[in-house]
Amino acid sequence: MSQPLLEIENLAVSFKSPAGQVDVTHGFNLSLQRGETIGIVGESGSGKTLSMLAMTRLLPAQAFVSSGAIRMGGTDLLALDAASFHRQISGRRVSMIFQEPMTALNPVYSIGRQLTETMIVHEGLSASVATARALEMLEAVKMPQPRLRMNQYPHQLSGGQRQRIMIAMALMNKPDVLVADEPTTALDVTVQDEIIKLLVELQQQLGMAMIFISHDLGVVSRVSERVIVMRKGETVERGETKSVLQAPSHEYTQGLLQCLWRLEDKKLSTESHHREPILRAEGIAKRYKLSAGLLKKSRKVDALKETSFSVYAGETLAIVGESGSGKSTLAKIINGLISSDRGKVTVENTAIEDIPVKQRARLIQPIFQDPYSTLNPTQTIGQIVARPLHIHKTVAAEDIEAKTLETMQKAGLSADFVHRFPGQLSGGQRQRVAIARAIILQPRILICDEPTSALDVSIQAQILDLLCKLQRELQMTLVVISHDMAVVGYLADRVFIMLDGELIESGSAAEVLQSPRTAYAKKLMSSVYRVPRASAS
Amino acid sequence: MSLLSIFRKTQLVSDARNLTPSQVMQLKASHHKGFKFGLSLLLGIALMGFVLPLMLDASPYDQDLSMRLLPPVWIEGGSWQHWLGTDGNGRDYFVRILYGARISLVVGLGAATVGMLIGVTLGLISGFYGGWVDQVVNFVLTCQLALPGLLLAMTIVFLVGPSIMVVILVIGVLHWTLFLVVVRATTRRIRKLDYVTAAQAIGTGRFEIMRREILPNLMNQIIVIFTLEVGVAILSEASLSFLGVGIQPPTPSWGLLIAEGKDALFYQPWLIILPGIALFLLVLAINMMGDGIRDITDPESQSEGSS
Numbered sequence: 075m076s077q078p079l080l081e082i083e084n085l086a087v088s089f090k091s092p093a094g095q096v097d098v099t100h101g102f103n104l105s106l107q108r109g110e111t112i113g114i115v116g117e118s119g120s121g122k123t124l125s126m127l128a129m130t131r132l133l134p135a136q137a138f139v140s141s142g143a144i145r146m147g148g149t150d151l152l153a154l155d156a157a158s159f160h161r162q163i164s165g166r167r168v169s170m171i172f173q174e175p176m177t178a179l180n181p182v183y184s185i186g187r188q189l190t191e192t193m194i195v196h197e198g199l200s201a202s203v204a205t206a207r208a209l210e211m212l213e214a215v216k217m218p219q220p221r222l223r224m225n226q227y228p229h230q231l232s233g234g235q236r237q238r239i240m241i242a243m244a245l246m247n248k249p250d251v252l253v254a255d256e257p258t259t260a261l262d263v264t265v266q267d268e269i270i271k272l273l274v275e276l277q278q279q280l281g282m283a284m285i286f287i288s289h290d291l292g293v294v295s296r297v298s299e300r301v302i303v304m305r306k307g308e309t310v311e312r313g314e315t316k317s318v319l320q321a322p323s324h325e326y327t328q329g330l331l332q333c334l335w336r337l338e339d340k341k342l343s344t345e346s347h348h349r350e351p352i353l354r355a356e357g358i359a360k361r362y363k364l365s366a367g368l369l370k371k372s373r374k375v376d377a378l379k380e381t382s383f384s385v386y387a388g389e390t391l392a393i394v395g396e397s398g399s400g401k402s403t404l405a406k407i408i409n410g411l412i413s414s415d416r417g418k419v420t421v422e423n424t425a426i427e428d429i430p431v432k433q434r435a436r437l438i439q440p441i442f443q444d445p446y447s448t449l450n451p452t453q454t455i456g457q458i459v460a461r462p463l464h465i466h467k468t469v470a471a472e473d474i475e476a477k478t479l480e481t482m483q484k485a486g487l488s489a490d491f492v493h494r495f496p497g498q499l500s501g502g503q504r505q506r507v508a509i510a511r512a513i514i515l516q517p518r519i520l521i522c523d524e525p526t527s528a529l530d531v532s533i534q535a536q537i538l539d540l541l542c543k544l545q546r547e548l549q550m551t552l553v554v555i556s557h558d559m560a561v562v563g564y565l566a567d568r569v570f571i572m573l574d575g576e577l578i579e580s581g582s583a584a585e586v587l588q589s590p591r592t593a594y595a596k597k598l599m600s601s602v603y604r605v606p607r608a609s610a611s
Numbered sequence: 612m613s614l615l616s617i618f619r620k621t622q623l624v625s626d627a628r629n630l631t632p633s634q635v636m637q638l639k640a641s642h643h644k645g646f647k648f649g650l651s652l653l654l655g656i657a658l659m660g661f662v663l664p665l666m667l668d669a670s671p672y673d674q675d676l677s678m679r680l681l682p683p684v685w686i687e688g689g690s691w692q693h694w695l696g697t698d699g700n701g702r703d704y705f706v707r708i709l710y711g712a713r714i715s716l717v718v719g720l721g722a723a724t725v726g727m728l729i730g731v732t733l734g735l736i737s738g739f740y741g742g743w744v745d746q747v748v749n750f751v752l753t754c755q756l757a758l759p760g761l762l763l764a765m766t767i768v769f770l771v772g773p774s775i776m777v778v779i780l781v782i783g784v785l786h787w788t789l790f791l792v793v794v795r796a797t798t799r800r801i802r803k804l805d806y807v808t809a810a811q812a813i814g815t816g817r818f819e820i821m822r823r824e825i826l827p828n829l830m831n832q833i834i835v836i837f838t839l840e841v842g843v844a845i846l847s848e849a850s851l852s853f854l855g856v857g858i859q860p861p862t863p864s865w866g867l868l869i870a871e872g873k874d875a876l877f878y879q880p881w882l883i884i885l886p887g888i889a890l891f892l893l894v895l896a897i898n899m900m901g902d903g904i905r906d907i908t909d910p911e912s913q914s915e916g917s918s
Contacts, residue, residue: 411808435814442805450806452827462813511809 077147079283080106080168080251085142087124087133097140099125099307104285106251111277111284113298113315115291115330117530118501121307122287126253130170131159146250165192169244173256175236179228186224189243211242214279216272233397234265241273248280255287262396263557267601270297289531291334292603295319303327319605333535334605337560342584343567351384352518352551353408357417358382360403377403379575380417385519390545390552392566392583394559394598400575401555402523408553409440409521421519432466439512443524445504449496455482456492459510466515477514484547485510486540502533506540513544519551520544526561538564559602563587571595639907646903652896656889660712671710671863675701683881695885698871704882707863708889714864715845715893718779722844723837725783730790731833735821737791738798745795752791760785761850768856778857782847789836794829801825831908838901842894849890865890 086100099121106112116122127133129144129151144151146167151159172178179188189211190204199207205224212220215238228236237257244252254273258266274297277284288294294301294315301318303311303326311324322328360378378400385391385408395401406412408419410426419426421437429437442448449458460478463469469477479489485506496504505525512520525541526534538561545552556562562569562583569586571579571594579586579595590596640646664671678701684694695705737748764781771777801807802825810824851857852866860867865886872882 409812411811432814435812438812440809440812442809444805448805448809450810450824450828452830453823461810461815465814465819508809511813515813 078105079108079147080104081143081145082125082129083143083145085125085128085144086140087121087128087137088140090136090138095140097307098137099304100141102142102304102309103312104302106283106285108250108283109277109281110300111286111298113294113301114285114287114304115289115294115301116304117289117532119306120304122304123255125304126170126255126285126287130164130168130253131156132170161196165244165249166247167249168251168253169247169249170253170255171237171240171244171257173259175233175240175260178240179236181228183227184224185226185228185231185239189224189239189246193246207246208242211245212239214245214276215239215242217242232265233261234269237261237265237269238272241269241276245276245280249282251283251285252277253285253287256289257286258293259288259290263559263601264396264597266293267603270603273297290603291319291330291531291605295605296603303330316606320607330531331605333532334560335607336535337538337564338604340564342563342582342587344582344584349386349388352387352422353385354420355384355408355417356382356420358404358407358414358419359416360400360407360412360414376575378407378414381577382417383570383577383580385551385553387518387551388549389567390554390565391568391570392554392556392562393570393572394556394562395572396557396598398574399572401572403575404572405440405521405523405553405555409438410434411440435462435517436466436468436515437517438519438521439515439517441505441508441512441520441522441525444528445501445508446528448508449504451496453495454492455487455494455496455499455507458496458507459514462511462515468515481510481514482507484513484544486536500533501529502537505529505537509537509540509544513548513550516548517550519553521553521555523555524557525554527556527558534561541565559587559599571598636907640903643903643906645899646907649896649899649901649903652892653900656712656893656896657716659709660716664706664709664713667706667709669703669706671702671707672861673702677701680875680879682879683885686881696879696881698868698882699875704868704885707868708865708886710863711865711868711886711889712893714775714858714862715848715890718775718782718848718858719841719845719897721779722782722786722847723840725780726785726787726840726844727790727833727837729784730787731794731826731829733787734791734794735798735825735829738795739802739817739821739825741799748791748795752788755785755788758785761847764847764851765854765856768851773856773859775858775862778848778851782844782851786840786843786847789840790833793832793836797829797832798825801828831904834908835901835905838897838904842897842901845890845894845897 082102082104085102087098089096089098102121102125104112114122114126124133124137127137128139133139139152142152146163149162151163154163179185183191186205186208189208190201193199193204193207194201208224209220212223217223217235217238223231223239231239241257257273258269261269270293273284284297286294286297298315300313301315302309303318303324305326310326311318311322318327319331322331357380358378359376359380362375362377363373381404393401393404403412407414408426410419410429413427421429421434426434456478459482460474463474463477479492482489482491487503487506487510491499491503491507496507499507520541522541526537529537541552542565544550552565554562554565566583569581569583570577571586571590571592573594579590579592586595587599590599675697678693678697679699681693681697682689683696683704684691689696693703693705695703695708698704698707733748733751737745764785767781768777807820807824810820815823848857848864849866849869852864853870855870858864858867860871868886869883872879872886875882
């Protein structure tokens with residue numbers, strides 16, 4: 075092998091804290107050849123991003139590199155002073171793209187200015203040369219109508235388009251190494267597919283090396299030849315992607331894959347049992363008015379076009395769609411949290427707006443996506459879970475504590491969580507608390523809006539199992555809203571697919587996921603990256 | 612993983628000992644020099660204002676015309692009997708300044724409380740309901756901001772007649788805008804968070820949502836603004852008293868002491884300098900404490916929901 079392009083040896087990143095220095099990652103090694111892609115896989119807190127931020131000198135203020143070496147073609151990156159690092163390395167030899175395309179661009183500057191600024195200011199290129207280069211890059215990232223885009227502002231672009239702009243920006247100086255930190259996690263599956271294909275293509279075209287950070291084994295297996303698996307700041311496994319994924323040697327990797335297989339291996343439900351409908355929606359529609367300004371006409375957006383369906387008692391119904399498909403609006407309407415403009419929703423033959431709020435709370439409960447905003451940070455877990463009992467007085471005052479503990483236990487939380495605050499809990503634990511709060515009144519219907527998409531893979535399966543278990547025990551009806559086909563396949567009896575506010579396909583899980591009828595559904599299914607499996611296992 | 616979640620994690624590292632939010636705050640408070648300094652100074656001034664006069668058994672009103680305009684002890688002619696000297700009526704200046712601290716603290720806390728009640732209530736309501744309620748409150752706010760505060764205060768006190776109660780109410784009614792603006796903005800943000808929706812879904816009433824879910828999350832900001840407003844109110848009281856429409860003589864207020872001493876500015880400057888120093892120290896202590904509280908209760912430390 076020739077001299078590697080980039081070498082990281084024994085890198086350790088530490089945090090300063092009042093309690094002293096805390097090592098977050100240590101012993102991180104990486105060697106990257108020209109034109110090669112390495113995937114770094116790990117869950118949140120594994121230190122995968124921090125190691126890369128250390129290389130690009132973007133570490134947060136309290137963090138610092140406590141030991142190790144980063145060499146790039148003979149230059150020691152850690153020894154460079156800040157000025158020469160920014161002049162020689164950052165953006166020119168190493169570029170980074172981030173997860174969140176919605177906040178990465180400055181909303182007050184045009185795309186063109188953001189693309190060309192660094193070239194004009196730092197390299198002294200003339201505006202016309204820089205513009206030509208920017209146009210070339212926009213074409214390279216397959217941005218339709220590049221000339222028009224140059225004068226547009228970030229809010230005029232979709233998430234996928236913004237991510238393309240971010241990639242174009244990172245590639246302006248033709249870097250040798252591109253660090254992509256979860257570049258597609260915030261995007262819809264079909265857009266993710268496009269962006270991944272684009273990255274792979276650009277990499278071959280420009281001959282650059284890529285470090286691809288992701289929590290998604292499917293995506294990593296698609297883009298990278300070699301993979302590093304990290305956990306709690308340590309590298310637990312490294313090697314050829316194929317061999318690591320087909321014959322993992324470390325138990326952590328094995329566990330991760332098992333979580334994936336378990337979700338995939340569940341036989342899809344073919345049941346389309348038509349028992350009693352518990353909830354019926356007839357021709358519901360919702361339109362949002364967006365006021366554009368004082369004198370302009372307000373714009374109307376149809377979040378949900380006339381939709382009718384039934385939810386049957388005891389089933390799990392999954393509603394699948396990408397962002398903007400109206401699935402969350404639909405969930406809020408059937409939860410009674412917002413009202414529809416037209417049509418009506420009936421729960422057990424009563425119109426939902428005629429059900430008193432308190433009674434509705436005992437029929438339908440929601441579970442939300444973001445475990446960080448679902449709990450009030452100023453209340454203890456015990457207070458949060460017991461709150462519905464205080465409001466509804468379904469059990470006698472002296473039994474509230476026992477009932478709370480019992481419910482927490484059902485949700486997999488031990489009694490010592492009672493006095494803790496949400497800030498002390500992990501994402502998965504918080505989601506369990508949210509589930510405990512939702513089931514303590516024993517509702518008939520649970521509406522879960524992306525219940526696991528903010529969680530790590532290994533925790534996702536636990537939460538899904540918990541939901542299944544609770545559904546059986548409490549005989550609840552589940553309505554799950556998700557964009558994740560693995561989750562849908564694991565939970566759902568029936569599946570709805572939504573696109574632009576319309577219900578375009580429905581059927582049993584097996585029908586919809588295995589033999590989709592509409593073109594969009596087919597595209598959706600083919601955009602899902604699965605980890606290739608060894609035929610033997 | 613976004614940068615934000617890294618900062619969140621940074622916090623987790625320092626919270627590694629698994630502390631409750633209040634324990635984290637205590638820990639931070641014990642490391643914050645400005646906060647500790649401000650708090651000790653404030654406690655010292657409060658003790659001197661409220662406890663020391665009881666022990667001294669001296670009245671701020673006792674006149675002794677044979678002892679007029681004595682200088683403090685460190686200036687020639689001063690004595691330990693009146694170590695900060697006496698004023699134009701021969702009253703002990705130290706005792707008068709001590710009593711002045713009482714007035715300042717009572718007016719400062721009282722006026723800031725009045726302002727807090729008005730501002731927080733309006734802010735919560737307008738932030739929670741939005742729509743036309745918000746527009747009405749906004750209009751009131753705009754009107755308030757357009758009023759010349761000090762002139763209005765002078766007019767009202769002049770019309771109603773000065774007393775401590777009136778001064779407190781007038782200053783309070785003129786100082787609620789900061790509470791309103793901050794509480795309204797934060798309420799609007801919190802209102803959209805999932806835990807408020809979850810509270811709605813379990814059947815919590817609107818008032819209960821405001822009281823239990825939103826208000827506790829505003830407390831940090833309210834406390835910070837409160838301390839700032841106490842300082843502002845103390846200075847307002849001093850200004851009003853200086854202009855003759857605040858605390859009335861012979862009650863000792865620092866603003867009044869300065870006003871009474873201004874005639875003797877060139878010959879007995881301590882009459883102005885001493886209450887000036889007292890005023891400076893008290894407001895400094897309160898502001899340092901306010902800054903400290905802001906750092907200590909920094910929401911980033913509680914890994915709040917919004918990301």
